[in-house]
Amino acid sequence: MRQHVNPLNRNFKVIEKIPPLIEMFGDSKLNLHLDIGCAAGQFLFDLALVNNSWNYLGIEIRERLVKTAKLKVQEGEIKNLYFIFGNANNILNDIQCKFIIENVKSISFNFPDPWFKKKHYKRRVIQPEFINIISNSLQKGSLILIKTDVKDLFDYMDGTISSNLNFKTIDKKDFNYSGSFNPNKVKTNREKYVMDNKLEIFERIYIKN
């Protein structure tokens, strides 16, 4: 399977039909967490099975991974987990998907593709316009969490989010994990690999003012 997909490919301009929350989840009133670039969704399966007071939504650009994840949700009859296929930027920029950002309590970007070459920076999922759109619809007190093992990408993402005046940083030591979408500090697949290889992880949490 292709590891890197160019998100700017025009095939991703057409987005799949996104159902309302009431059709995505058994109880659409639960707190909602969105994971962007969720790959096969293992992190979200691990979370959804343990924390049944949260709904989890994953967006992933590799279609085959999403198809398999959707099938697993169906087979497992998991009511608090839903996956969407496509480029998260196009999906969340779309006016008919505004309700997603309006309803999320938190959004994670875990180990996004770094796109190392400067000419490819525009393929990075975090972009100033994207953060602007998110910040306009996100409820006060909602969170964005970023994690990566690439320092240059961290600086870029941190600079982009911090330059939006609607967000301020929360110190990790003041963060209430037990009340969050991830009370047991479940790790993503990439995070486990990075930890096994003793690489450094750069992370930050932002709150909407």
Ligand SMILES: C[S@@+](CC[C@H](N)C(=O)[O-])C[C@H]1O[C@@H](n2cnc3c(N)ncnc32)[C@H](O)[C@@H]1O
């Ligand atoms: C390095 S992987 C990290 C996967 C997972 N979050 C983890 O921590 O193990 C980055 C993922 O983001 C997906 N991705 C990249 N750009 C995307 C975009 N614009 N929209 C949705 N998914 C994207 C990739 O296909 C890939 O699965």
